[in-house]
Amino acid sequence: MLHILLLLCVSMGIGFLLRQVRFVSRFSEAVQYTVYAMLLVFGLTIGSNRQVMSRLGEYGLQATLIAVAGVAGSILAIYLYNRIYERKGGKS
Numbered sequence: 001m002l003h004i005l006l007l008l009c010v011s012m013g014i015g016f017l018l019r020q021v022r023f024v025s026r027f028s029e030a031v032q033y034t035v036y037a038m039l040l041v042f043g044l045t046i047g048s049n050r051q052v053m054s055r056l057g058e059y060g061l062q063a064t065l066i067a068v069a070g071v072a073g074s075i076l077a078i079y080l081y082n083r084i085y086e087r088k089g090g091k092s
Contacts, residue, residue: 018024
């Protein structure tokens with residue numbers, strides 16, 4: 001996993017340095033179609049797995065709880081940040 005993150009960071013740096021090169025700027029369209037193809041393969045893989053499909057309701061409930069907790073945590077962090085920022089005399 002570390003190798004993947006390192007490769008991502010290095011390639012982001014290279015992309016940043018080469019963002020003015022016309023050839024590199026055309027990658028965004030290819031990336032879009034690549035992501036679509038990967039999502040298609042991912043969906044086919046999940047759909048063909050009987051064990052995953054039989055537990056889909058359980059996974060959906062877990063995903064919903066994680067999403068709700070993430071949103072609630074974000075709202076709490078923003079609230080606390082604003083309270084601290086207002087105490088220091090910042091403008092909202």
